[in-house]
Amino acid sequence: MEELNKISYLDYNATTPIDPRVFKAMLPFLKDNFANPSSTHHFGQSINGKVKQAREQIADFINAESNELIFTSGATEAINIAIKGIAESYSNKGKHIITLSTEHKAVLDTCKDLERKGFEVTYLPVQPNGLIDLVELKQVIRPDTILVSVMYINNETGVIQPIKEIATLTHQNGALFITDATQAVGKIEIDVDALGIDLLCFSGHKMYAPKGIGALYVRNKTKLTPQTHGGGHEQGLRSGTLNVPGIIALAKACEIASEEMALNQRKISALRDKLETEFLELPNTSLIGDLENRIFNTTNICFKGQDANVLIGRMKNIAVSNGSACSSAVIEPSHVLKAMGLNDDDAFASLRFSLGKYNTIEDIETVVNKIKELTQPNFKYA
Ligand SMILES: Cc1ncc(COP(=O)(O)O)c(C=O)c1O
Incomplete structure (x- = not known):
């Protein structure tokens, strides 16, 4: 936590630090308890027992059965296994997939890959507030649609999609x-x-567990064609020796999240609201996303006329994000903000602030003061 004390870190949607309790729980499995849980000797089997326990705990956290959980290296791998696996398994029924234009690249690029393989993908536009239009979903879903893929909470705007309604409509078709x-x-x-979800992906490093561990929930009886082959681990759906320290860490992170969820929601939303109010009182600022249907830790604000990348570069010891994808050294405006109708200039002028459980009021004050200083009309860069 030492590094965290030196910076105002408001980029928890990108990644979170490891909770020290999570770190403590996983440590023995990095060192002394190193056996392979697939080994049949007693040492291996004792570790297998711990993995089993962790699997039950994680499954329970989302009200799933433990045999419905596949461990992966993170969300990207889980998404690939799921979407490609469903496409291959159900291609006899149809080759049409629906997703949103505001999805993470892990979904969009997996869909692009499937298009190259003969599948048809509808990239549904969103409303200006980032929400799906359910009427439009009803219009585009067809008898040959095999899969609808919609992100629960958007990483850039925090917008929460109506998951239950989407799942119901999908199943009706x-x-x-x-x-x-x-x-x-x-x-x-x-x-x-309760939500009617058939498959769900998530990742440890967004919830105070380390990078390199994630999971895929697959409802029982859902057919999934394996995309990786090898030792047949994880019911043949994800071959490869299990990441035991990561799995133990994820279980501990779920336990802590479950105990502290209400507290975090209260504390973090108060900080987020303070930050947001301060910014929205400034001239030429506006909120991106939906005020009602959004997660408590995120706010995305357009500072009209500013360049978010310049602002980020000017803020030493402050970590916020511009939500724009930087690939092959070309900085592009965020596809999420563009899909919500922002022009390039406004997309480049937007900053995402995503808070977490270690933030303090001092972090908020530091960030607010610095951005106020940098965006005042007569501010001259040194
Ligand atoms: C919404 C969303 N989906 C998928 C991912 C990819 O997760 P991972 O880094 O675990 O592959 C991220 C992380 O950036 C995300 O925010």
């Missing part, structure tokens, strides 16, 4: 529903049964 819940698990209560 005979398709399966998958949600990328990477920004939801750990923050809000999730019950895959």
